[in-house]
Amino acid sequence: METESHEGDAAVRRFLLRPNCGVYWQTTVIVFVAIAAVSLTIATLFAFAGFWPILPFAGLELTALGVALYVSAVRGNYREEIRVDSSTVEIRKGRKEPDRVWNFDLAWSEVLLEASFHRWYPSRLAIRSQGNAVELGAFLTEEERLSLAEELRRCIGPMAARGIPPGGAAAVGNRTS
Amino acid sequence: MTATTHDTHDAHHHGPPPGFFKRWLFTTNHKDLGVLYMLFGLLMFFVGGAMAMVIRAELFQPGLNLVDPHFFNQMTTMHALVMIFGAVMPAFTGLANWLIPVQIGAPDMALPRINNWAFWLLPAGFVLLLATLFLPGGAPAGGWTMYPPLVLQLGDSFPFLIFAVHILGISSIMGSINIVATILNMRAPGMTLMKMPLFVWAWLITAFLIVAVMPVLAGAVTMLLTDQYFGTSFFSAAGGGDPVMFQHIFWFFGHPEVYILILPAFGIVSAIIPTFARKPLFGYSSMVYATASIAFLSFIVWGHHMFTVGMPLAGQLFFMYATMLVAVPTGVKIFNWMATMWQGSMTFETPMLFSIAFVLLFTIGGLSGVMLALAPVDLQYHDTYFVVAHFHYVLVTGAVFSIMAAVYFWLPKWTGNMYDEKLGKWHFWLSTITVNVLFFPQHFLGLAGMPRRIPDYAVQFAEFNMISSIGGFAFGLSQLLFVYIIVKCVRGGEKATSEVWEGARGLEWTLPSPAPYHTFETPPVVK
Numbered sequence: 292m293e294t295e296s297h298e299g300d301a302a303v304r305r306f307l308l309r310p311n312c313g314v315y316w317q318t319t320v321i322v323f324v325a326i327a328a329v330s331l332t333i334a335t336l337f338a339f340a341g342f343w344p345i346l347p348f349a350g351l352e353l354t355a356l357g358v359a360l361y362v363s364a365v366r367g368n369y370r371e372e373i374r375v376d377s378s379t380v381e382i383r384k385g386r387k388e389p390d391r392v393w394n395f396d397l398a399w400s401e402v403l404l405e406a407s408f409h410r411w412y413p414s415r416l417a418i419r420s421q422g423n424a425v426e427l428g429a430f431l432t433e434e435e436r437l438s439l440a441e442e443l444r445r446c447i448g449p450m451a452a453r454g455i456p457p458g459g460a461a462a463v464g465n466r467t468s
Numbered sequence: 469m470t471a472t473t474h475d476t477h478d479a480h481h482h483g484p485p486p487g488f489f490k491r492w493l494f495t496t497n498h499k500d501l502g503v504l505y506m507l508f509g510l511l512m513f514f515v516g517g518a519m520a521m522v523i524r525a526e527l528f529q530p531g532l533n534l535v536d537p538h539f540f541n542q543m544t545t546m547h548a549l550v551m552i553f554g555a556v557m558p559a560f561t562g563l564a565n566w567l568i569p570v571q572i573g574a575p576d577m578a579l580p581r582i583n584n585w586a587f588w589l590l591p592a593g594f595v596l597l598l599a600t601l602f603l604p605g606g607a608p609a610g611g612w613t614m615y616p617p618l619v620l621q622l623g624d625s626f627p628f629l630i631f632a633v634h635i636l637g638i639s640s641i642m643g644s645i646n647i648v649a650t651i652l653n654m655r656a657p658g659m660t661l662m663k664m665p666l667f668v669w670a671w672l673i674t675a676f677l678i679v680a681v682m683p684v685l686a687g688a689v690t691m692l693l694t695d696q697y698f699g700t701s702f703f704s705a706a707g708g709g710d711p712v713m714f715q716h717i718f719w720f721f722g723h724p725e726v727y728i729l730i731l732p733a734f735g736i737v738s739a740i741i742p743t744f745a746r747k748p749l750f751g752y753s754s755m756v757y758a759t760a761s762i763a764f765l766s767f768i769v770w771g772h773h774m775f776t777v778g779m780p781l782a783g784q785l786f787f788m789y790a791t792m793l794v795a796v797p798t799g800v801k802i803f804n805w806m807a808t809m810w811q812g813s814m815t816f817e818t819p820m821l822f823s824i825a826f827v828l829l830f831t832i833g834g835l836s837g838v839m840l841a842l843a844p845v846d847l848q849y850h851d852t853y854f855v856v857a858h859f860h861y862v863l864v865t866g867a868v869f870s871i872m873a874a875v876y877f878w879l880p881k882w883t884g885n886m887y888d889e890k891l892g893k894w895h896f897w898l899s900t901i902t903v904n905v906l907f908f909p910q911h912f913l914g915l916a917g918m919p920r921r922i923p924d925y926a927v928q929f930a931e932f933n934m935i936s937s938i939g940g941f942a943f944g945l946s947q948l949l950f951v952y953i954i955v956k957c958v959r960g961g962e963k964a965t966s967e968v969w970e971g972a973r974g975l976e977w978t979l980p981s982p983a984p985y986h987t988f989e990t991p992p993v994v995k
Contacts, residue, residue, distance in 0.1 A: 312574060312654045318661065319652040322676075326648075330680045333720070333767075337687070342702060342717060344694070345687030352641055352683050359645045363578035363653040413986050430575065433986065 304446050306439065308371040310430050319360050327353050371427055373418070375446045380418060382425050395420035401448050404440045416440050418447065493588075496580030497985060498565045501587050503882070505562025506875075508590055510951070512554030513868075515598070517944050519547035524906075524940035526923050527933045540923035541609035542601070548612035552729065553636045554594055556863065559871045560732040561586075561643045564671045567878065568647060570976040571665045573656025575986060578649035586642035593635035600625035611921065613718055614689065616703040616711050620696050627697075630689045637682050644675035644682075651675075656975075662756070665974055666749065669756050670735030673763045677724045677731070680767075685721040688714060712777050719770035727766045729863060731759060733830075733870030734801055737823045739974070740877050741805050744820035745812030746971040751804040758797035758804075765794050775846045784843040791841035798834055802827060817969070818892030822873035825900050826866060833861030836911065851921075854914025860907045865900075872899070872950065879957055880964035884982035887957040895953060898946035905939025 334349035365386055372383040380400045383389030400420040407414050416436050417424040427443075428436050495501060522543045526534050535543070565583065569576055577583045600607040605623035608614075614633075619626065651664070651672045664672075691702040692714070701707025703714045734755075742749045749755065771779060771787030779787075805827050814820070836858040840846050849855060872895075880886050909932035914920075918929045925933065964981040976983070 310575075311656055315652060315655065322648070322652055326676055326679050329676075329767075330683065333680065334683060334687075337684070337717065340713075342687065342691065342713070344690045344702075345683050345717075348683035348686040348690075352645075352679060355641070356645045356648065356679060359579055359582070359649045360652060363649040366578075367653050432575070433984070 303374065303376045305375075306371075306373040306442065308373075308428050308431065308439070310367055310369055312367045314364065314367050316364055319364055323357060323360055326356065369430070373427065373443070375443075380420070380447055382418065382427070393423075393425050395423075397447065402440055402443045404437070416443075418443070494584065496576070496584050498569050498577045498580070498583065499882075499983065499985065501577075501583050502562045502564075502566030504587050505558045505565055505590075507562075508587075509555050509557075509559030509562060509871075510954075512550050512558065512594065513947070516547050516550035516555055517947065519543045519550065520940060521944055523547065524937040527925070528937040529934065530925055530927050530930050532924050535923070537923045538609055539606065541611075541921065542607040544921050545608045545611055546597075546601070549597060549608070550594075551863070552612065552725070553633075553640075554590075556729050556867050556871070557640060558590055560671075560674075560729075560867075561640075563667075563732065563736070563871070563874055563878075564643075564647055566882065567976065568650055568668055568671060569654065570979060570983060571668050571974055572651065572654060572659050573975050574650060574654035576654075577646050578654050579646045582642050583646050586639050586646065589635050589639035589642070593632045593639065596628050596635065597632035600628045603628070613715075613722065614692065615718070616692060616695065616714050619692060627693065630693045633689050634686060637686050640678050641682050644678040647671055647675040648679070662753065665735070666738035666752070666755055666759075667732070667735030670731045670733075670738075670759055673759050674728050674731045677728050677763055677766065681721045681724045681728075684717060685725075688717045688721065712774075715774045715777060716770065719773040720767075722773065723770045724763070724766040726859075726862070727762055729867050730830075731762065733826065733867050734759060736870045736874045736877075737805060737826050740819045740823040740873055741808050741827075742973070743877075743969050743971045744817060744823075745809045745814050747808055747812040748973075749804065750807035750810075751800070754800055755804055758800040761797040762794060765790060765797070769794065772841055772843075772846065775843050776850045788841055788843045792838060794841075795834065795838050802831055802834075813971075817876075818887075818889060818896055819873045819877035821893065821896045821900075822869050822876065825896070826869045826873065829861055829865030829869065829900075829904075833858055833866055836861065849914060851919055852914035853910040853918045853920055856920050857907050857910035857914060860910070864907065865903055869899075875950075875954065877969075878976075879954065880968045881976060881979070881981050881983055883958050883961075884964055884980075885957050885961035886964050886968075887953050887961065891949065891953050891956075895946060895949045898949065899943060902939045902942035902946055906936055906943050907939070909933075909936045909939075 330349045330353055334346040337343075338346045368386040370383075370385060370387070370389065372381075372389060374381040374383075375397065378397050380395040380397055382393040382395075384391045395418065400418055403415075403417045403419050403424065405415040405417070413429075413433055414436055415426060416428050416431075416439060417426045419425075428439050431439065492500065492504065495504075520543075522535060523540065526532075526540055565577065568574075598607075603624040605625060608619070608622055608625050608629045610618040610622060614629070619629075622629065651668055655664070661669075691700065694700040695702055695704050695709070701709040703709045703711045705711060738749055738755060769787060769791045771783060772791045775784060775787070809824075816824075836854065840849055840855065840858055876887060876892055913929050913932050913936070916929065918925055918933075966980050967977050968981060969977075
């Protein structure tokens with residue numbers, strides 16, 4: 292997983308979270324076309340020889356493969372963006388372009404890190420404001436999530452509410468790849 | 469836009485609910501499912517092994533001694549189905565589940581819920597298949613190849629067999645689709661195809677084969693079903709069909725299936741030998757191309773399984789030469805493994821011993837395969853114990869030995885404990901000696917003309933059969949030691965380091981031992 296923190300404007304902090312997988316769409320398409328070509332050629336030849344029941348099975352299977360490849364490729368484009376300025380916390384989630392946006396009042400927001408009930412399971416990180424919570428970084432590794440929680444707490448929560456600006460804390464880039 | 473709703477979008481990323489049954493039933497974690505696949509494979513190895521013991525006990529002496537011939541035929545048929553679809557394929561899929569994500573730097577498989585479903589279809593399929601043992605008329609007894617018209621005379625077990633094959637096929641396909649999607653879409657940035665470990669490459673090509681040929685098997689068994697119950701005549705000569713075409717269709721699936729059972733083994737051995745030779749794998753690219761070449765050739769050699777059905781000379785020549793061509797990329801692999809070992813700082817821990825045995829004994833199976841590829845010779849060897857010896861050298865000392873090597877190699881990574889090396893070596897030597905006592909005499913039996921799938925035989929074959937049976941019993945007992953070593957390692961032992969083996973290279977060795985439930989506390993760096 293990758294986590295990035297940016298600090299262009301001192302009063303604004305921005306965190307970009309994205310899955311740690313490369314997007315190799317072209318390779319995926321090539322491999323799918325190769326598999327489909329082989330499978331359909333085989334099934335079609337058998338169908339011409341009179342053994343047509345192979346063809347629908349091949350079609351079903353290739354459909355399933357195509358859907359699986361598409362879904363997993365789309366997931367690779369998943370993004371979460373957290374923007375914290377002097378008064379608001381904005382969370383955007385989506386693929387390539389954000390399709391869901393949450394806006395919270397900074398003074399009324401807090402960072403929650405819920406420990407797992409067992410060391411095997413991950414913790415859960417969320418930003419909560421006025422009874423509503425948005426989970427963040429569920430796809431991050433434990434280490435990255437803890438690091439992100441620490442970063443977020445420097446600009447969201449009681450200290451921030453007391454007037455320390457988001458950019459006041461030392462920036463710690465936690466991009467990992 | 470402002471939305472203030474509780475977000476549950478990513479709830480599935482978390483671990484399964486607490487509780488033993490909920491965890492293992494509903495888990496979507498690739499490591500949990502890898503463990504389940506491997507345990508299932510181990511269980512089926514013993515179920516199929518028990519059937520083999522029945523076969524060897526019956527063949528210990530000439531004459532009908534222990535079981536009636538019909539039950540003997542059930543054992544030969546079920547032994548093959550259980551070992552192929554229940555033991556070897558699930559064990560390799562388990563290894564793929566456990567290892568592929570950690571080797572490519574992915575947090576999990578691409579489709580975790582489908583992964584869960586793919587696994588739990590397996591026990592369902594095998595309940596259906598093994599239940600046939602208790603049906604009137606018993607289990608399928610016409611051979612795992614399901615040739616009509618014999619298979620249509622099975623009675624009550626026939627539809628169970630067909631549906632079990634369908635369920636196991638769906639499981640395989642779902643597992644393969646998941647593997648393809650994971651490898652193509654979940655690799656860490658920088659992990660290009662030609663940087664992938666060979667185990668991942670081998671599985672990508674294996675998954676390709678499964679996706680390509682499973683519809684052929686599904687179609688073939690469906691046509692058997694419709695021939696039996698819906699009045700079609702795909703393979704019924706009486707209705708204008710052609711039973712020999714079933715053999716063509718079956719082996720069009722069946723030969724790639726053979727490579728489905730061995731290509732992952734190539735990947736495993738290609739990981740282990742460089743580790744204990746402390747040298748990089750010789751000829752990585754040629755290994756990839758050789759694996760792909762073997763996969764391609766697997767589509768055009770099916771005819772060598774059926775030289776005796778009556779085939780035009782051109783067909784015999786084509787299949788003979790095409791089959792012999794398989795020896796070329798396979799030879800490249802064997803050469804590369806030997807070149808990797810050449811002048812390496814070799815040590816001989818149990819995984820390495822099993823890998824070296826794999827190279828030597830798989831080569832014996834490969835060479836007897838070249839003999840069987842020769843059409844005029846095959847007419848003599850067909851359906852004899854020579855064929856039985858050949859494919860057991862490939863599948864037991866090939867596929868099964870590679871799985872054992874893999875278990876010893878990665879067990880410290882899975883459990884966090886080192887296994888008992890002394891017992892591991894005992895297991896290796898017992899297995900290697902007894903497996904040769906078991907299968908090598910079968911070459912001589914076959915060359916002398918003993919047919920396969922018979923419960924009784926001429927007295928001239930008595931000595932070699934007795935030797936083979938003694939080897940079989942000893943090999944079976946040796947595997948109890950394997951289970952003991954695994955259990956002992958799971959329960960405790962010397963703590964393993966992250967790297968585990970001095971010469972180990974790859975992303976999985978950057979993880980702590982045991983690897984955390986969710987992978988990559990230390991994010992992968994792909995150089």
